[in-house]
Amino acid sequence: MLGKHLYTEKLLEELLHRASTAHECGSVMKRVKIPFAPSLEVEFTDREKGVEQVFEWAEKGTGFPVVIYGPEGCGKTSLLLQAVEILKEMNYNVIYFNPLRRRFEAEVGIESVRQAILDHLKQVSTEHEFAKLIWLVIDVAVEALKHGKKRIAIIVDDAFQFMGVKEAAALVKGMLEIIEHPEESYERIVAVAATSEGLSRFEIGRHRWAEIRAMWNMPREGFEELYNRIPGPKPSFDDVWRLTGGNPALLSRLYQARWDANAVIHLLIEDKGISPSFISKWRKWLEEAVRDPDTLWAPDAPQELINELIERNLIVYIMHRRLEYRWVDTPPPEKDLELGIGRHIAWQTPLHREAIKRALQEL
Ligand SMILES: Nc1ncnc2c1ncn2[C@@H]1O[C@H](COP(=O)(O)OP(=O)(O)O)[C@@H](O)[C@H]1O
Ligand SMILES: [Mg+2]
Known part of the structure; x- marks a missing residue:
């Protein structure tokens, strides 16, 4: 009986694993809609390998924060928006920050956190002021862990252009701290930042605080x-x-x-x-x-x-x-x-x- 139970559990695990491999999930993945031009939206297109990589991060967590650099307009923001969908579907609590689009969302289901963010958002008007809220991302992640959340994704987009290179590096270090020295135990953390701001790359790379990845225009x-x-x-x-x-x-x-x-x-x-x-x-x-x-x-x-x-x-x-x-x-x-x-x-x-x-x- 016990043997059978173990066997079933193993089988279940195997099936779950197979179901979550990139290809199968990719084919049933809900594609986000992205504004392309005034009054024209398009469905998230292609980037098959990129999507597979997002699934890999979701399956294992990122050992380091991943920092993505690439030409402006190559599609970083779009990929991250798709990544948010994927991570949510895989039961992550997603914290998303983008000052350019003035979006700060924390799907961590903690009312006090939500209220604190709303209070802060009320006080900002410019993108620069918005960008200053970036440090809240770290606070919110810490808070979510304290509340027992086990799968957390921190997605920071288009923020470095509003910061000095040292500050951008410090933020990445903050993300690394949560992964490496969390106050509470967790199951998986995915931390990703994307930017076109090329100079910070060398400052971040110098400290080896992140896995730096490049992204190019579409194939x-x-x-x-x-x-x-x-x-x-x-x-x-x-x-x-x-x-x-x-x-x-x-x-x-x-x-x-x-x-x-x-x-x-x-x-x-x-x-x-x-x-x-x-x-x-x-x-x-x-x-x-x-x-x-x-x-x-x-x-x-x-x-x-x-x-x-x-x-x-x-x-x-x-x-x-x-x-x-x-x-x-x-x-x-x-x-x-x-x-x-x-x-x-x-x-x-x-x-x-x-x-x-x-x-x-x-x-
Ligand atoms: N994979 C994609 N599928 C459909 N449209 C895309 C895709 N990637 C980018 N775009 C289009 O190109 C525009 C610029 O892409 P974006 O993701 O904002 O680039 P980046 O963040 O690298 O500057 C988007 O607003 C969208 O209209
Ligand atoms: Mg962008």
Whole structure:
């Protein structure tokens, strides 16, 4: 009898495990709806590998906080929103913070915590003030553990751009403390932060407080699926791919600009503050870099220029080796000069490179 009981339990465990493996869950996963353009929502598309990785984190917990870096608009926020759904379905108490979207949710089912958050939220008006509430995330997680919650997910998105690099690193350290030295025991903790703010990466990496992962624009097939979801007449997929390199935010921009690539290029020149003085100061290096971004990898490449390009979200500097465990979702190719991707340095998208190219010609 006992033997049979054990056997059933083992079988049950095995079945549960199988049911929770990425593929099966992925196929029945409820896909979140994401705003794509005014009055157009799309379903979360592709990112199959990324979704599988989220399931793995959910199954085991993250040993370190995972910090995801990637080009602006590549799809980090969308993946995290999908991750929140997955984690909730897997019985996690999710704490979600995003100052850019002014969202702070704590599904921890503790009335006092909920009330404290609401009280704080009442007092803020700007994104910067909102961002200052970030430390509450740690407090809420500690509180949830005290209340006996066993599975906790802390998801922090788009917060680092409002903080100094040291502060961002300290936050990650705070997340690590909860994982490593919790006041109460727990079953699993998943902690993930995402940002396009490239400079903090080196500060966080230096202390080894996090597992730093890179994320790239969408792979070609998945991006085509997204392209197919856009209604109305549009240029060929090849053209759109060559311009965006799979960046969904730029796909949205192009769609909203009625596919006028020049309009988007000029928007980028203005948004990125690419001024005549910037261009004339760095002309020689920039001319080389638009041809091959890896020319900025040369030992004598000026660090000042590199930092400016990182800060303006024009390049990704020091691209991770293309090993699966260093990336979220599919890594980019080793090198693809047509898309502006070098082995070590890449333009965030071909349109970002185009903005510099155009400025070099016109200014
Ligand atoms: N997997 C996806 N499926 C559908 N749309 C997406 C996906 N990823 C990104 N998008 C679209 O691209 C836009 C920008 O993506 P977002 O996740 O905000 O990028 P990031 O956070 O990296 O800047 C989103 O608002 C959404 O419209
Ligand atoms: Mg984002």
